[in-house]
Amino acid sequence: MAKPKILYSCSSCGAQSPKWVGQCPDCQAWNTLVEVRTQVVPSGRGGGYAGAAAGEVQPLAEVEAGSEIRTGTGIGELDRVLGGGLVAGSVVLIGGDPGIGKSTLLLQALVSIGDRLSTLYVTGEESLQQVSLRARRLGLEGGAVRLLAETAVEAILATAERERPQVLVIDSIQTLFTQQLQSAPGSVAQVRESAAQLVRYAKQSGTALFLVGHVTKEGQLAGPRVLEHMVDTVLYFEGDPGGRYRVVRAIKNRFGAVNELGVFAMGDRGLREVANPSAIFLSRHEEPVSGSVIMVTREGTRPLLVEVQALVADSHLANPRRVTLGLEQNRLSMLLAVLHRHGGIAVGDQDVFVNVVGGVRVAETAADLAVLLAVLSSFRDRPLPNDLVVFGEIGLAGEVRPVPNGQERLQEAAKHGFKRAVVPAANLARGRTVEGLEVTPAARLAEVLEAI
Template identity: 50%
Template sequence: MSGKSKSIYVCSQCGYESAKWYGKCPGCGEWNTMNEEIREPVRNVSPKSTLYSMKGRQHPQLLSEISTDIETRYQTGVGELDRVLGGGIVKGSLILISGEPGIGKSTILLQICEHLGKALRILYVSGEESSRQIKLRASRLQVHSENLLILTETDVQLITEQIRETKPDLVMIDSIQTMNLSELNSAPGSITQVRECTNLYMRTAKELEIPTILVGHVNKDGAIAGPKVLEHIVDAVLYFEGDRQMSYRILRAVKNRYGSTNEIGVFDMGDHGLQEVSNPSMALLSGRPTHVSGTCVTCVLEGSRSILAEIQGLVTTTGFGNPRRMSTGFDYNRMNLLLAVLEKRGGYYFSNLDAYLNVVGGLRLEEPACDLAVAIALISSLKDLPVPEDTVVFGEIGLAGEIRSVLHADQRVSECARMGFKRCILPANCLKNLEGRYSGIELIGVKNIRQAIGALGG
């Protein structure tokens, strides 16, 4: 049917559509997520039109007829990135790398060009920088690949035409928010533009079997700018985490159709770009203070890797009517829950005290296994009782104050022993399969918070 263009409002979080604007989305309940979108009328298409032509279309195949050959993966030359991707870049995949400005998204793309450019032809498309700016940045990163093609363009149709003509082995788009389709009336970076541009890149990547990497910006809440459906279109979503003021960067996969989503990569930002950190535990524990209360070391599991992290707590008298709570690198609500458990079950009162929590190195801990270390760091600061330097703590705390078992305790203890720690406080239920297996490290099983504090000599 033909008609005029109409304006609708689409939620950027759940995709809910409405003819009028809402402050709160009726679909998901989020506030200020309804964005205006111009919906073009549907055109009349004749059955004889090329739209209905079967030329070049895919036909159904029997499952038994589909080839089961191992997928082709390109090694990037950056071991930490290959780990997060599940072994390398899969041929024909669409990968989204997101993060805050200046955290290292464009840097890591140029760095892998130096290694991949030895055997592959790479097309780097930039909508934010000129060719000269990219050349200067490549010189600083010591990237001198002869197979690297630079294209400064924002029109997606022109870019896809260049991809079909040059037929590169790898395409990089920096960034998806600067791309636009001339057929759409909306501005670059809008919901419609980001979604349709990504769809076009996806179809091109799948049809030509050319892996494509997209760079995506994040909004003030840390989510990828644009519709949530953008994450559903791509094959893999990688997030760069970390404070721009600190050198360490964490690359985490939140979606990966070709590998695990539990792996992380650790990098150190230096003068010549991102450098791999092969031993994250040693890097995160460097500069740890000695004989100071309020600090505790824990062991968390990130995919197949055990990492030791330092948790710092500070408890002090409040200067306000209501005590202040602040958490960096640890869930704020989880911290409040642990404070409530410590008061009710442990007898440690924080009601009239400010409590601050910090995970050193920019690492974000989401595993319940670090609950006990958080509690001990806060109690250590409250009682001004330093935790011994050679002690590692891990375990989940229940609402009854009990210490519950955690997964892969043997792997955690092995990492603690490798790093030279002499004592490990862990849930008592985890001791059953660990006794007699490790020498040089004392394993202390605890059942509740009071036993954990007693094991520290408090």
Template identity: 50%
Template sequence: MLGGKMATKIKTVFFCQSCGYESSKWMGQCPGCREWNTFVEETVKPASKASGKQSSALSTGEYNKPVSLSEIEMRDEERADTHIGEFNRVLGGGLVRGSLILVGGDPGIGKSTLLLQVAGNLSGDKRDVLYISGEESLRQIKLRANRLGKFSESLKFLCETNLSNVEEAIVRTKPEVIIIDSIQTMANESVSSAPGSVSQVRESTAVLMRIAKSMNITVFIVGHVTKEGQVAGPRVLEHMVDTVLYFEGDRHASYRILRAVKNRFGSTNEIGVFEMQEKGLAEVTNPSEFMLDGRPENASGSVVTCSVEGTRPILIEVQALVTHTNFGFPRRQANGTDYNRVNLLMAVLEKRIGLQLGDFDAYVNLAGGMKVAEPSLDLGICLAIISSFKNKPISDDVIAFGEVGLSGEVRSVSMGESRVMEAQKLGFKTCIVPKALEDKLKKSSKGIEIIGVASVSDAMKLI
């Protein structure tokens, strides 16, 4: 004790970067999410003791009363058109007032470019938009904006990292849409840890959520991602927001895929496809044609299959390369699909149709950079492996889809009519489908040959 006053003790706690679990000591494995080596040390200010006795909600009479379903009033959510069809599709029809949207993606993928285009379109509808950047200067933003086109005067920009100043600017300008780029650069003065830490990200998001709900403002939050592809910061961050969007793709390629992994106002199955051009991101309204562009002719190991993302069927080229191994242990590699699923299908081919793949390396790739885990690709992957192994090309006008079981049977998949219609639209003549769908698809589809197969061996006989 010095001078009659006790020195303030600095408290140190440990937070899990994955789920936000708090502990007074470091632990190797998090008890909350069971992840290893995710705890980081942070210093926090001790909570000040409130003076006087706090009154309860019951004594003051200020509390929310439980209501029944019949007492709840229903109304349609007010949505704003972003004038980007693919973006509206992923959001579920447009921007919902008062929603909090988290946008994640790799560095340089185009998150800021997409949101700047959205901000420009909204401001063109006489909507007040505030773009807050903690990473770029105003001159850097203007350079990018000049490349994208003209913008309305209702779009305002602010370079600030202090959350108190950001909140003050929002209260004064009262915009309809706010874009925070990025949440890892925001600093809340009430939290003593450094910007980007678990505490700062969590508390800053809580402040922005309160602003969005209390002022009925749509708030976009840009989040950095970890090397595993997850949004950096505590896992609770994704639970706090209304919508979580991931921007995927190779930064060195032209395509981009926008995917919703959480959406309280729409489906989480829809995707949006974009192409990076000189003047920003352009919509790809026909992803199937885009994915099949440049497909080789009369090449073995190439088969077209069909996946469904939400309500949209997308044709994808499956490529396989089977070659003799130079090592004692054959190598397996899968790009765009599940590696373990490919190993399982190769085991089915060995066991059920006698394809000796033990001395062969196998590489499977989904052309176009798509990442698909839908089981309807199974039949296409099996046919591509068989085609490459036997070095016999499959006709360019043939498409195949269906789930393959461990007994080698080909099982039915959903939305068969939509898949066949998409194939017919792009000029395919023959469609290999599960036997259970053959009669149904023959009745609903005209102008395309439908061939049903009950097993992988039946499909192999066709090629």
């Protein structure tokens, strides 16, 4: 028989304590420990995932490395982020701001694969009529998609055992509860236990499982951090809910590349794929303007052309402002110091604002050269050529360091009609050239400034 056990779990970080304390020992938050009743099951033989024999040890060389059979969802950008399509038994957690399009994307995917795979859409936030109205509004013919309005995990698993869906969607994990616990739905213990039962079912039955997760005001997935460790893939929806474009980014993927990017456009018929994302991130000016530079960034396996804009103005504050949108603010301060030390250009008394057009976030260091040239262009009020593209990392010693996949970046720039490029010299060490593109290599920041 299962025995009840009382623990205290932190509602902020999910840490557990055998007794109540005023401050969480892990995250140092005050008054966040809540009582959780768990069921202690007597020890017995444990069960592994499907295809894994419990208790058997095998040498790595003797384990057969079978290839995953992937099934396309019919949405190319979603398949790209997933690593090529759905894998049987995989668990995907997708999160994003309210109203950004999580349920819309999954409903479109289910309708697209409904004629090939059996599907089940479990909604805990909406009624069946609301889901049906959304499908009609989007013009979806969802006759093959089966719906279930339920929040009890045991009832959902019983229905799944009876229906045997190949693709299961749970919208959302925060609305579910298990009868084994006494806490309210959405609590740390309920989310963790409900997800554990669903993941166990997906692995044992080979069902591809999608979990929709809520996010906090900081943009992180709500619930315990262990939720992201339990699943195979974590996808984040990014973008302004009031804007047109949406970006789906893979933060974790056991079946594909991380930081892969999928771009969608929201319309009256739902989310539509953007085949050429570089076109939406570039605002080609009719005439050259100061403070604007085009760079080639890389998201996963995809090179993207984005526009970096800078505005430098006289500051009336004791501490001039350093503001970045889409870039790391501390790195901007470091680059301005390098520009002063190795370029002889001081902007210590200027307010500097840097923005990446289109709302995309650039996390790689290849944007260093573009940021410095945009700042310098705005500071001197001298525009750069419209057909110029740059990329490269700047070191503290003033060197221009190479970045990965330089040849692919140049090919993407040439494909969009750019004629000139300033890149790190080490990226051209093999002497390979790109037709129609005049490439200027640079090893030091001074060489870049002289070439520009």
